[in-house]
Amino acid sequence: MYKIILRENVNRYSCEGLIKIFLRPDLYDLIYAPSAVSDDFWPETEKTPARKNKDRQKYQPNYEAVINLTGDETASTDKNAVKRMLYSRLSALTGYCHEWGILTGVRPVKLAGEIVRRCGSFSKARKELLDFYLLSPEKADLILDIYHYQQEHLPKPPHESVGLYLGIPFCPTRCLYCAFTSNEAKPEEIERYLKALHREIDGTADAMRMKGWYPESIYIGGGTPTTLTALQLDELLFHIEKAFDFSRLLEFTVEAGRPDTIDSEKLEVIQKHNIGRISINPQSMKDKTLEIIGRTHKSSDIERAFAEAKEAGISCINADVIAGLQGEDENDFVRTLEKIIAMGAENITVHTLAVKRASKLVEMDKDFHYKQAAMVAKQLAAGRKLLKEHGYRPYYLYRQKNMAGGLENTGYCKNDTLSVYNIRIMEEMQTIIALGAGGISKVYYDAENRLERVANVSNYEIYIERIEEMIERKKKNLFQEEETIC
Ligand code: SF4
Numbered sequence: 300m301y302k303i304i305l306r307e308n309v310n311r312y313s314c315e316g317l318i319k320i321f322l323r324p325d326l327y328d329l330i331y332a333p334s335a336v337s338d339d340f341w342p343e344t345e346k347t348p349a350r351k352n353k354d355r356q357k358y359q360p361n362y363e364a365v366i367n368l369t370g371d372e373t374a375s376t377d378k379n380a381v382k383r384m385l386y387s388r389l390s391a392l393t394g395y396c397h398e399w400g401i402l403t404g405v406r407p408v409k410l411a412g413e414i415v416r417r418c419g420s421f422s423k424a425r426k427e428l429l430d431f432y433l434l435s436p437e438k439a440d441l442i443l444d445i446y447h448y449q450q451e452h453l454p455k456p457p458h459e460s461v462g463l464y465l466g467i468p469f470c471p472t473r474c475l476y477c478a479f480t481s482n483e484a485k486p487e488e489i490e491r492y493l494k495a496l497h498r499e500i501d502g503t504a505d506a507m508r509m510k511g512w513y514p515e516s517i518y519i520g521g522g523t524p525t526t527l528t529a530l531q532l533d534e535l536l537f538h539i540e541k542a543f544d545f546s547r548l549l550e551f552t553v554e555a556g557r558p559d560t561i562d563s564e565k566l567e568v569i570q571k572h573n574i575g576r577i578s579i580n581p582q583s584m585k586d587k588t589l590e591i592i593g594r595t596h597k598s599s600d601i602e603r604a605f606a607e608a609k610e611a612g613i614s615c616i617n618a619d620v621i622a623g624l625q626g627e628d629e630n631d632f633v634r635t636l637e638k639i640i641a642m643g644a645e646n647i648t649v650h651t652l653a654v655k656r657a658s659k660l661v662e663m664d665k666d667f668h669y670k671q672a673a674m675v676a677k678q679l680a681a682g683r684k685l686l687k688e689h690g691y692r693p694y695y696l697y698r699q700k701n702m703a704g705g706l707e708n709t710g711y712c713k714n715d716t717l718s719v720y721n722i723r724i725m726e727e728m729q730t731i732i733a734l735g736a737g738g739i740s741k742v743y744y745d746a747e748n749r750l751e752r753v754a755n756v757s758n759y760e761i762y763i764e765r766i767e768e769m770i771e772r773k774k775k776n777l778f779q780e781e782e783t784i785c
Pocket residue numbers: 469470472473474476477478479481521522523556557
């Protein structure tokens with residue numbers, strides 16, 4: 300058990316995020332002090348009346364070590380100075396060298412871009428990432444390389460372009476690690492939802508037209524959009540085509556995540572509407588793992604879905620995989636990737652298992668990601684090597700809370716088939732308009748380089764009931780502002 304004492308005025312969220320990468324929450328007491336204090340400091344309010352908390356009384360004297368960062372040197376105005384000290388103490392105590400240094404944010408590539416633009420050169424930015432943020436050379440090079448690649452292939456978004464997201468919050472069953480708004484719903488419920496979504500499409504399209512905005516990319520996600528019948532999918536795609544200006548559309552993705560929802564009829568619909576990119580998400584090609592994570596299909600269904608998608612002529616197929624799944628080792632992970640490469644995926648997104656609040660996994664083992672940290676690091680390294688050998692390169696990257704080892708998710712692409720939507724959502728320099736239950740739109744104000752969120756309700760039944768309010772909310776908060784978007 301460790302005791303960590305920080306000054307009251309530190310960035311608590313950020314410091315706690317860093318501590319959690321090194322230590323499970325039950326392994327430390329975190330205390331905030333108003334000024335420099337001694338190692339046995341405990342706030343007065345905690346001491347009286349007579350230490351009500353018996354547990355605390357029991358373990359307080361038995362700390363293995365105390366990290367006390369309240370000395371005068373920690374009163375620095377550099378907000379990252381305390382994090383660097385914290386990093387070095389935690390690293391010395393645990394023996395763990397976190398490759399992302401003191402970075403706890405979810406968008407390291409965005410940060411790399413900001414530093415490059417400020418410093419004016421990649422070499423200066425690299426130095427800052429190493430010395431100031433304490434990144435490993437490999438991670439610093441990785442994010443600078445991805446930033447450079449993105450700049451070369453996808454310049455700044457044009458004025459008045461937006462990314463359009465439509466959510467279908469239904470899935471055949473719920474996966475173990477899932478915390479999304481996904482529901483198993485009756486067909487008539489899905490019909491009602493689609494009616495509401497069509498209304499929101501019309502309302503948004505009208506407002507966009509008046510502003511002269513157009514979609515640069517469209518992404519239908521979820522949930523699993525291919526839970527819809529072929530007819531429903533056809534009607535939805537037709538509706539979208541009718542509503543929006545497609546003249547400058549660069550990319551249209553439909554998530555077809557679960558192979559048990561994909562058939563040749565739906566693929567024909569997708570192909571008929573010229574959808575260039577779909578995502579079939581195996582997560583693993585090991586049948587035992589699929590069963591553990593709550594999938595009702597086998598790896599052979601994934602192979603069948605891939606073959607049918609190829610036959611239908613879909614030009615870009617993405618496949619999501621997860622490192623750190625229960626019972627899998629490095630060899631299992633590599634075998635999954637080998638099979639996906641052999642199936643001909645153009646994009647492969649390698650996720651690190653994250654234990655999310657609201658998932659079944661957190662109820663089973665809230666500390667699972669700590670147990671998987673070492674294995675995930677090996678799996679990601681092996682995956683990186685294999686993908687490179689087969690011509691895939693990283694093109695976007697992000698991190699999430701509670702990921703095993705505090706590591707990352709990386710999107711790889713072959714032959715420059717990068718996903719516009721994925722890059723835009725991470726670089727945060729374009730307005731994203733999200734329709735459907737749980738959709739969170741983000742308005743980008745170029746002049747202030749600022750984003751403002753406009754959220755739809757996440758429960759799909761409430762969304763249906765309050766659809767007119769959702770449309771009005773968008774009109775008021777997304778489309779009526781004076782500032783220009785970019
Ligand atoms: S397919 Fe995706 S959205 Fe659906 S339950 Fe699984 S993880 Fe969640």
